[in-house]
Amino acid sequence: MSSQHDDGHSRERILAAATRLFAERGYDATSTRAIGEAVGLNIATVAYHVGAKPELYRAVMRRAHLAQREAVTAALRRLDACAPTPGGTRAGLLGFVDSYLAFCLDHPEVPALWMRRWLAEGGELAEIETEFAGPLVTEVAAAVRAVLDRAGLGAGADVELLVFTIVWTAHSFAQAGVIDPDGRRRGPRDLPTFDRFRRHLHAVVTGVLDRED
Structure with missing residues (x-):
């Protein structure tokens, strides 16, 4: 060897x-x-x-970002290929949501790493957001905006915040699930809980698109 x-x-x-x-x-x-x-x-x-530790952490976050970018890029290609109608675009965007949620469940370490950063872990390494998170969110928001405009949807929607909402909720659910009325944690692998969350996230996204300002 x-x-x-x-x-x-x-x-x-x-x-x-x-x-x-x-x-x-x-x-x-x-x-x-x-x-x-x-x-x-x-x-x-x-x-x-x-x-040293900062270089190791950057390498870990870079690998997480590349996996995330690969999944997101593939999902954006499918979104761009959706029918340029209101119905086709809504379905395409919900497909994008489902793809990202599936990525978070299949790679739980990625949402966990980013959630740690949301708690100001490794705050001195701010270039990670500058190099990775910022550009990817901007790219996704621009792609979603273009598809919505093509279909005449969501003229008043804050697409960047919509993207962040999808990320925040998908990451949090993938890590924590929900707490039921008895105080028990229902994780994302619990199918009824997953279906409930997925339907709710779909309703949030659709509600943003259909809101009239």
Whole structure:
């Protein structure tokens, strides 16, 4: 086995462990030592493969962003291909919502990482929002606006806030589910809870499109 292969394998193991720990504990509460211990490596070896903690965190967030961008880009292509009618566009946008929700359920570490940042974890690394989150939200909002305008829908809608609303709610639901009247947490894998949430999110999106200002 080549040294280069060993290096690549070690880096992947480190990134996987770092992703899990940053998602579970946040940036501030996760040490390089803890990441190294999770994969059986010392701090010096971790630093050799991925750099210091800020570089490791950037690498983790970059991988999360690329996975998110890939899913969103595919969903936007499907949205752009929808029929340019009010009905077709509503269905296309709800399909986009479902695609993003499915991504959050399939990759729970991604919403967890971003929610940690919403709590000001790793706040000194503000370039992560500048490089990743900001441009992607702008791109999605512009694409959604173009599709809505094409169909004559949502003239008064704040599309950027609509995109954020989808992100906030999908991330939160994917992590926490809902609390039922008995105080029990119903997670996103509980099908009746998932269906209820999905219908509600659809109603929110449709309501924004049909609102008359």
